[in-house]
Amino acid sequence: MKQSILTNIQPETEKIDQFMRRDLEVIDDPLLAEVISYAIFNGGKRIRPLLTVLAARLCGGEALDDLYRLALTFEYLHAASLLHDDVIDHAEQRRGRRAANKVWTNTHVILAGDFLHSRAMWLAGTLGGERCLDKVCQAASAMVEAEFLQLRNVQNMEISEEHYFQVLKGKTAALIAAACETGAILAGSTPKMQDALALFGANLGLSFQIIDDLLDYHGDPARTGKAVGNDFQEGKMTLPLIYAMRQSSGTRQALSVFLQDEPAGRRGSFAKARDLIEAAGGFSYARQRAAGLIDEAMHGLNIFPAGPGRDLLGALAGYVLERDK
């Protein structure tokens, strides 16, 4: 992240971490506490709770303890879903360390995820009230629905851009939208403000994921910490590929041949596939879509007066587009 944004948000992320450490003292069992600490304190940037805090501030909300505690909801739900994902994917690594399911067992990790899930709901319902709980539960349900939509379409080369965005909305955008909207609700803002912040969060989440998909083709492994080509090797239909497939029958046919291959074969044809997608304009199209979503998100914030609160959200949005890791 850029130094200037970092300087502005660092006190907030530190405060979020302090509240989180205090909140997790509710755990009795020392082993459960250890697993959850390992999963939570791993260098994450706390983007979701930060957005709750910044959204509430933009709506004139005060930086009360309840705001920070409510914000933890979104870090917990995010961490719970990563824990369950690691079990599902038999993950070896997470953020450069051994994945929790390798340090302990699937049993520990599934249960720790369940604990964080119910703690998140408790915070949302008791600090944010019924409306916040409703938003949070809807986001949690949307995450599962989107995973199923994706499961039903694994290895389906025919999926549309619409399908791609529908999965992204559920898997990534819904929770980030809820993080922003909940901050606005807690601050007692108008429905118009709540909608603007929900849209900001949703679009930020969508762009974040599109850039993630681009980095999987063009990222610098020294910066991202992971090799390029994983998505293509898995046959994952991301936006640049979906776009390229419908540009010409020649490109479509060539990419289809690669995609129908075994994973090892796809690894070998990755560079050629990337060239085809590049030539078809798939990467620039995806980058344009991401930029368009961020523009729309920022435009929506114009209902708020200009000032440091809006600038900080703008800087975060800019970071999402420019990030190279």
Add this chain to the structure above:
Amino acid sequence: MKQSILTNIQPETEKIDQFMRRDLEVIDDPLLAEVISYAIFNGGKRIRPLLTVLAARLCGGEALDDLYRLALTFEYLHAASLLHDDVIDHAEQRRGRRAANKVWTNTHVILAGDFLHSRAMWLAGTLGGERCLDKVCQAASAMVEAEFLQLRNVQNMEISEEHYFQVLKGKTAALIAAACETGAILAGSTPKMQDALALFGANLGLSFQIIDDLLDYHGDPARTGKAVGNDFQEGKMTLPLIYAMRQSSGTRQALSVFLQDEPAGRRGSFAKARDLIEAAGGFSYARQRAAGLIDEAMHGLNIFPAGPGRDLLGALAGYVLERDK
């Protein structure tokens, strides 16, 4: 279950199922709906939601739609924990059918459990309000804490009766207590009534589990549908065994030798171990504890006027003690 109880509760369980089918229509994805239907509509007796309904009625609450919908919380959380348990235990079977993780994959089952978990929290918070959500989240957290307590003590022959009850309270009793207490809260009853019903539920849950542990030694496989001796083979320290181990150093030593054996060896020594536990009074002690807990539960209900509502809860409690499957 006895015919007389069955006749009285059947209309209620059918009503619960109707509400459940309608509630689950909220699911968009057809595959997610299929997995959840498979897990939920499997011949379960709906004891937990039934207790919510009966508790509310005993407190003078009306049989409104919201009561039945709130009651679903407890079936969903129970089903979610069974789904995650099946993944954890690599279960082959559940209630005489293939376990969901064998019909589909761990991915489907973990996610379906997460969906039910968040739907349960949504129902508790939006229909029961903050206090009900608090009780439900506390029960869900207690389930995880108890699993960890048990995980840390696997293969520990030295565990005490206190430890045994602590695990049972978290794993089984907390949710059943919350099911009863939530019904009382929704009915707007007094704190004294809520406490009496929470105690009733907790003790019912504890007795249920003690009887389960007894059936694992003495059940008739033709009735229970499962072979005896599983717990002993796994080295699981249940109440009859814990009690027998502290009766004499001779019994303790003999049982310890069996327990230190491999699972296959323990299977071979099961009949001898059962005789030792019997001679030490372990089974009659466990039965007495179960009966004592039910007595205490029923005694607590004396604050309510005698009548069909109290009788039905009494009949359910009697069934828990007398059940042979």
